[in-house]
Amino acid sequence: MTQAGTGTTAEPVATARRPGARGRTRPSRSLENTLLTGLGPGALVAGMDEVGRGALAGPVTVGVAVVTEHTSRRMPRGLADSKLLTPQARQDLVAPVRAWCAGWAVGHASPDEIDELGIIAALRLAGRRALAELAGAGLAPGVVILDGVHDWLSEPAQGELFAPEPPPVHIPGTDHEPVVPPVHTQVKADMTSAVVAAASVLAKVERDALMVGLDPAHPEYCWAANKGYSSAEHIAALREHGACALHRRSWHLPGLGDDAAVAVGAAGAVALELAARSSGRTTGRVRTMRGPPWTTPEPGSRRTLTPTPTPRGHPTCSPRSAAARTPSRWGPPPRLASPPPRVASPPPRLASPPPRRSNPPPWSAAHVGRR
Template sequence: MPRTASSPTAGRTRPTGGARTAGRTKAPAAPDLRVESGLLGPGDALVAGCDEVGRGALAGPVTVGVVVVDPVAAEVLAGPRDSKLLSAAAREALVAPIREWALGWGVGHASPAEIDDVGLSAAVGLAGRRALEAASTIHRPDVVLVDGNYDWLSPRPQASLFEAALTIASQDAEPGPPFPRVSTRVKADLACLSVAAASVLAKVERDRLMVQYHEEEPHFCWAENKGYGTDTHRAALRAHGPSARHRRSWRLV
């Protein structure tokens, strides 16, 4: 599956505050970097936000985005939210500003075949480590903030033979730097700007892939459903059977 390389920072965007709605209600606060700043320990400088998309789809990869920032020096970038809260056009418009704002960024995928071979959780970890590797080409984070309540990113001590083979094949002759410290936070994509930005990059790249796959097999309507189990997708599965893009170990119909 393709990977996206990291991008050095080239500019900053001024911070903006949340707006009040009518009456006494206040609009949800925009994500910022306060949580990321609080994760820095002695000697730490950089934090990476990490989020995944495609976990519940029937077809296509599971995809992880990683965005590396200096939470002390970076200004707050306006616009990123949890990708599910943004329109497709808004997500597309944010890709270039996020890449410019970040010190490094990466997107990694785990294919349907990998999901079938190692299971979903292990495949999400594979995709996340691929994204982290791409994002760390120039600036390696000291801490990675993962959306959710458990660490699916860190390598497991007892990996499956399949994952172990992938790890060995990707290693250089010299041992690499230690894996960054991982911190988890439920709904980090709502409060943490680096995670919200990572979710946008992951969602946009996965959606683009599914649109490409739609051109090869338009009867599954992947351009519209992005591989999720809509009625039209399931009807096409009953009519045509699963393709190589489907997670065949799942209950598809």
């Protein structure tokens, strides 16, 4: 699901950058204006931000907002990074943000696409879907500002090894793919850049609304409250009910990982024991069943991972430790009858120090620079 729209423009109005609520510094237009000046007249600058990257369920969402040289410098009141705002404050900002920017769009990548492609490729897919919606509205940004230091929007230079091909993204009503503009990364851009902060608000509000709409179908996970992120109620529901189709099942989900880790560890221990048997050696380090590791498991016995002490002289012991544990056939080394005698007294001192030389040596400071 992707949404896009365009807003109205107004004449620039000079405003001062001032602290917002709770002492926050409001985002400014300085970075966007610098990029617009470099691009020339009529250019567009887009800000892009993602939401839901660390969630356990639901889509990953990417929002994009566009500004021009004619976009008003009087930003919506209270605009800030979406993570610093309350849900009601974010909801109240949606209409002013859409009216302030020249265009906006929101793209998503589903949990199945996250499991198939990986989170970075899924972010790229959601970002390109948002760009395709902008292109369908006739907006082609000259540069995109991304929060952070990593460019997840552009195609990797060498590709990803063994990664599946993502589905193609087309501009609505055409068979053409959107052009990905150059990317400008900026640390904390969602806090300092107005257009990135606007994109983060739009993405956060739309994804939260999606998770609230999915909550009635899966009320046990409390998505209306946690929005698919990790919480005590969410983890307890995963432990009791397991994961559903909207969870990112390729991830190590809390509440499910303990049983999976035990199963994988037991399987690894059994494989290690079978390999040791085939080579004629037993490890003696791990017992995979009740009884010694070389016995046949009885019906109904439990496979566990319990450490067992390593016997003396075992092949897995290091030579040094084996020698220390195994007594020598020649017996212990002989001990000295008595310690060596100590020196009765220190050597005698000279009665007087050696006589000083009348002439200093040729390498002394007195001869530096002389020939």
